[in-house]
Amino acid sequence: MKLGLQLGYWGSEPPADGNVKLAQEAEALGFDSVWTAESWGNDVFTPLAWIGAHTTRIKLGTALAQLSARTPTACAMSALAIDRLSGGRMILGLGVSGPQVVEGWYGQPFDKPLARTREYVDIVRQVLRREGPVSNPGPHYPLPYTGPGALGVGKPLKANTHPLRADLPIYLGAEGPKNVAQTAAIADGWLPIYYNPFRPDIYADQLKDAKPGFEIAPLVMVNIHDNLQKALLPQKMALAFYVGGMGAKEHNFHKNLMGRMGYEAEAEKIQELFMAGRREEAVMAVPDPFADEISLCGPKERIKERLQVWRDSPATTLLVMGTGGAQMLRDMAEITL
Known part of the structure; x- marks a missing residue:
């Protein structure tokens, strides 16, 4: 079982020192x-490059770079550059985000997210392989572009900077069954926002075609505290926000996923309360068993015991985040590594 440190996206201000000390601590501990x-504030690549400049060994991943934030070739350029500068430490994690962000922030259509993802990944891989000029017939990312407003002089191009690795790993964030199945077919790894090691049957059929070496790196909230109820509170707050309000009422992938995990009625209630402005009640409506199953919370010995379920699952890396700062990283390294 490998450990990764998930720093997430910024709030209203950047974190102190850009999270450099925390990343250095993780590197020293063997993460x-x-x-x-990124969400709709800081971008995902700039903080990663900053951290990469202050570390030497630890791999550098995006979880997630939003597809609509940049064209496939621009994304490949950023990944290529960080991989070269870091000596081959880059992992490119991609995700479609949701319609509220894609259409409201990026001004892009959200239709056909699976088809868009397939085209996007194919173009990025073309750039990294550098076997010839990059081209794509579309319909989502036509290269060269020949649509309205085109001058008709575009031509396929090949990256003038040679990528360090043609096989730079590409992971995808996916929640819906079809999206997870496509991820297993076209990507090197999967980045689930919620992963339930106690219910592996939820994903078994979707992952059956994954190739050998396929990585599964779930986000795992960690909160070490002697009182389990208090330890679960940050996870419940995060779930209330994502299930209740991160997405339109009819298009909330997090809510749908919670339903598929056996908590459909509870997910409906959380969304109802959150959208009515009753956010504290929404937090309390999150079932403790669900919050507990997808996180590692409670006393250190309890977390050590529950880690065995994660070890026995298909997950290969735990991307940990939560309260406790450097001490949490030291505790997780002691327990896990």
């Missing part, structure tokens, strides 16, 4: 990777 994220 395998460190990951950044």
Whole structure:
């Protein structure tokens, strides 16, 4: 079992020192990777490059780079550059985000997310392989572009900077069954936001075609505290926000996933309360068993015992985040590594 540090995205201000000390601590403890994220504030690549410049060994991952934030070739350029500068430590994690962000922030259509993902990944791989000029017939990312407004002089191009690795790993964030199945077919790894090692049957059929070496790196909230109820509270707050309000009422992938995990009625209630402005009640409506199954919370000895379920699952890396700062990293390294 490998450990990764998920730093997430910034709030209203950047974290102190850009999370450099925390990433350096993770590297010194033997963590395998460190990951950044983006929503509608900081971008995902700049903090990662900053951290990469202050570390030497730890792998550098994006979880997630949003597809609509940049074209496939622009994304490949960023991944290529960080991989070269870091000496081959880059992992490119991609995700479609949701319609509220894609259409409201990026001004892009959200239709056909699976088809868009397939095209996107294929173009990125073309750039990294550098076997010839990059081209794509579309319909989502046509290269060269010949649609409205085109001058008709575009031509396929090949990256003038040679990528360090043609096989730079690409992971995908996916929640829906079809999206997870496609991830197993076209990507090198999967980044689930919620993973339930106690119910592996939820994913078994979707992952049956994964190739050997396929990585599964779930996000895992860690909160070490002697009182389990208090330890679960940060996870419940996060779930209330994502299940209740991160997405439109009819298009919330997190809520749908919670339903598929056996908590459909509870997910409906959380969304109802959250959208009514009753956010504290929404937090309390999150079932303790669900929050507990997808996280590692409670006393250190309890976490050590429950880690065995994760070890026995298909998960290969735990991307940990939560309260406790460097001490949490030291405790997890002691327990896990």
